[in-house]
Amino acid sequence: MQARLCVYCQAEFTPNKYSPAQKICSNPPCQTRRHSESMKAWRERNPNYFKFDESKSVIWLETQRSRSKVWRTRNPEKVKGYRQSHLEEYRRYMKEYMRQYRERKKPSTPPSPENPVSQ
Ligand SMILES: [Zn+2]
Numbered sequence: 001m002q003a004r005l006c007v008y009c010q011a012e013f014t015p016n017k018y019s020p021a022q023k024i025c026s027n028p029p030c031q032t033r034r035h036s037e038s039m040k041a042w043r044e045r046n047p048n049y050f051k052f053d054e055s056k057s058v059i060w061l062e063t064q065r066s067r068s069k070v071w072r073t074r075n076p077e078k079v080k081g082y083r084q085s086h087l088e089e090y091r092r093y094m095k096e097y098m099r100q101y102r103e104r105k106k107p108s109t110p111p112s113p114e115n116p117v118s119q
Helices: 028-045 049-074 076-085 086-104
Strands: none
Touching: 028 076, 076 086
8 A cells, every 4th residue: 555645634544445545644634624525525425315304394284284184084983082181271272262352352451330340
């Protein structure tokens, strides 16, 4: 194996026998630089990688939605059971929601004996 000069620091080094095409010496600063430049080069070669990843996540979301839809159609009893067990909660929530809704719609007249707050 012939010694050669590192393209970064110009130091003489002997290439690793498993990577004879090695152009960079094994000094840590040169290895760090090699790594960051290879990542940069990779990003330049793959400009759509991150865009692709976004579209993949949309597909993933769609898959999750359709899976949960399939689950609901296959398990109607479980869905019914869930609704049943949360019915009281839901009713209370709606009652409170409607109360607040009516409160907002009410004209802002302060309560008085002539105009009592109806509950
Ligand atoms: Zn070097």
